[in-house]
Amino acid sequence: MKITIAQINPIIGDIEGNFIKIKDAILKALSDKSDIVVFSELSLLGYPPFDLLKNNIIKNKIEEGVKRILQENFPINILLGAPYFEDNRIYNSIYWIKENKIIKRIDKFYFSNDPIGQGNYFSYGTPDFLEIDNKKIGLFIGDDFIFSSDHSNYKDYLKTSDLILIISSSFYYFGKRQERIEKISQLAKGIEKEVIYVNQVGGNGELIFEGGSLAISKKGELLFEGEIFKEDIKTIDLKNLYPTSSKGEDISFLYDGLVLGVRDFIKKSGFQKAVIGLSGGIDSALVACIAREALGEENVLGVSLPSIYTSRESIEDAEKLSKNLGIEFRIIPISDIFYSYLKELNPSGNPIMDVAEENLQSRIRGNLLMFISNREEYILLATGNRSEALTGYCTLYGDTAGALEVIGDIYKTTVYELANYVNKNNEIIPQNILAKAPSAELRPGQKDEDSLPPYSILDPILKAYVDENKSLEEIVQMGYKREIVKTVIEKVERSEYKRRQIPPVLRIRSKNPLKERIFPLVYKII
Template sequence: MKIALAQINPTIGDLTGNSAKIKQYLNKALQAGVDLMICPELAVTGYPPKDLLYRKEFLREVNQVVERDILPCTGDIGLILGVPVEGDGEDDLYNSAIVMENGKIISLHDKTLLPNYDVFDEKRYFKPGLIRMPLHFRDLVLGVTICEDIWNDKDYWPRQKYAVDPVQELADRGIEIIINIAASPYHYGKQNLRMQIMQQLAKKYRLHIIYVNQVGGNDELIFDGCSMVVNKHGQVVRKAKSFAEDFLVFEIDDLREKESVSEKFFPAAGQTQLHEAGEENIASVHDALVLGIRDYIGKIGFNKALIGLSGGIDSAVTAALAVAALGKENVLGVAMPSRYSSAGSKSDAEKLAANLGIDFRIIPVESIFDVFLTVFNQGANPLMDLAEENIQARIRGSILMFLSNREDYFVLTTGNKSETAVGYCTLYGDMCGSLAVIGDVPKVMVYELARYINRQNEVIPETTIIKAPSAELRPDQLDQDSLPPYDILDEIIRLYVEEGKSSEEIAVLGYEPLLINNIIRKINAAEYKRQQAAPTLRVTSKAFGSGRRMPIVQRWHK
């Protein structure tokens, strides 16, 4: 029997477009002689649909699309499809997998475990499934699960989040294969974590696992795909592409024949050597950000991006990512030098634009800055205070937004996670824009991205990479004047924000208590800035955004 994994990139709420994509893959399955095709979690609506699920007319249209457009196209191919399904009660809604064949729904499986942590908010919308029964399809006995349902193994985690383990129940009922349809967003380390979980389950229960994940960017979340088939020995015998749509077909007999194969990922067609062994590295972060830019801008309806080029590493990396996502013909770089901009920064910005092959403009801010100094200093010399520093950033933000309005460009902000964490950024200035591309990338990782981008030839000027970082808003300014070295800063931010450690727990690791407390104070004080920032593409386990909901007005600092 042939099974196909349809790793698709849905757009949230585009019910017609998503159903057309599903039908396109059904046609591929028909041509390939497939018996069963499996789509990701909530494939019809895209994930996460959020409060669209509160709209009754939205749910009615979902039902219409399934019944009118998808169901009649199944023919003799079985289809497992993720869909929200209304229950008998007025507000009953389930995150479900519908099984179809020959134009009929033959089985329904509701998600049992509803995640309600980090970026997940499923208890807001769904009720948990209470019944877990095997699916008898042709000559197979399958256990259909949805995403979180496989993330509660008591032998893998130090503690279980839920009282129920759907995999355990289904295994006890005699299934042969676990099917998991998912919308599992990416963060650095997630690919290997998923693989380990599935290998553990496969070996523990002596069951094959078929895992189908969504791919694509939806708002701040990036879904990496990496659908896979794991045999009962924990060997990954098939793997779909990372960060791209894919259609993977295999024979059930393959699972039984590959018992002696080594435990490593099989390379998907077109993938680089860096991804073949399942090893995560900076290449994965790069590909995630490229996909995030492309889908965020494209799904909104833009096709051109605008970046302020300072000559520094952050704007250089952002510009290179934008070119990879959109093409050089759709990216504009704008340098906006002031009296404090160094000659090196100006030349680095120009060289970067030439290396990338993008359009480049120079719009000096000096004359506009002079007007502000004249008005507010009443002809006196510059005071070199914070107001004068920040107005330069705000002038630049206004220029970028002017170009955006007039020429239909989408402005990308260039601040990194280290700066955003401690508030080393200007509200309505360098924070100005529609998407924070590297806002979840720590500064040290920004340098890793730069080196990766330059892996074959110099795209980002070496002088940009080696010079000391500076905002260049006053004479001889350097980041290190206000911040500790970035390797230390990034690690304290990671421990506090991503791991949730207290200042005392961080101090035990050898960091100076006064420094720790200073950084934590800065993080807490900058919350009002972050909640006004552009949406940030998520690539770490705890980004500033929907997964970290801190009050702005609060007096508990620890």
């Protein structure tokens, strides 16, 4: 039995566009003389659709889309993911289509308490089999089932199946890929059945789907792995496949994911170009590299926005980086604008030059970049990292201005790793940017370490407190000074209001992307 795994990159809501991709994949499957073509979860609609599911326009389009596929009368078994609307209920379904008939519809029957909140939208289906080519195929929609610890309710279902098919759209976070392969291998081995796993690929808003569809043998061996972060339509025949090894998740994996995230965010939004404020620091340098990789050098603009506190070195570093990347570079000084504000704000007397003036400079930069964005149709990419966002070391409407925080989910220490990866073959990011001490350059001689512990201490404390929910006491026992830990926790707790207004963050490192940290807006614990 030949199976075509159709790992496509849909745009959420764009039924017409997704239909074209689906049709192309079916034609490829037909030319491969395949028996079945399998698409990812909700592929006709794109995943995750959230409240679009409740939108009548979408309902009609989905129903038309399914009709169009039937009308095409394709002589092949098609397993297509799409919602099914019935009275007041919606199901997350797989339509088994052959020629002009829906042979069967199987609705998702197993939900975990997932962060996308599927339970808020979908009703429960009941398990059923697909009988194709004298084989009983067991079908799970989503990878909720794989990641759950208790499979006992489905023992008989699994046992009766000749083959297990998992049709999923499961977003990526660092470490999840390996975990997923292990869980599916265990499942396959435990029931001694082959398992095929089909996943969505592409960036959809903040979420990134890595693709990497799988075929696993009865012994739990990897037989096939689809392309990572790329569309991939491949026809496989399980009996002709041999054990292979997975590509593994290294720093390049993370980088490629961010590149795809930026590319799809901008292109799916209908834009081509990105503008980035280049401070001469490492964060904006890394974002520029990612954007160039995602969009091409002709579509990226770097802007240096020097103030009286900006060193000549910073401007030169930004310029050198732009030259290395082959991107356009502009310089717009902010000093005169800054003084025009101070004149209105302090008509007499000297400016105080504290945090109000520091933030003002950052916000002037935000305004200038947004002006370019509005006038010349560039998407402004914000360049803050996760260490800054968690400690509130950023200026709302200033350096946080933009449509997307590209590295907002990446700790500063990982930013350095990514920058070194970019430079692996030749110096793209000028060495000086990597070597110098991080600084916001908002006052004379300012360094990040005046306000924050060194990142080599800060990041592990943040990971322990935020990602692992460790208490102050437990973190102190890890070997950090109580005073420092306390200061970091205070910074996190007092900056929730900033995180409510920063741009959407490409989620790639953290485990629980959408609900990672839901805190009351106003609360008091410290």
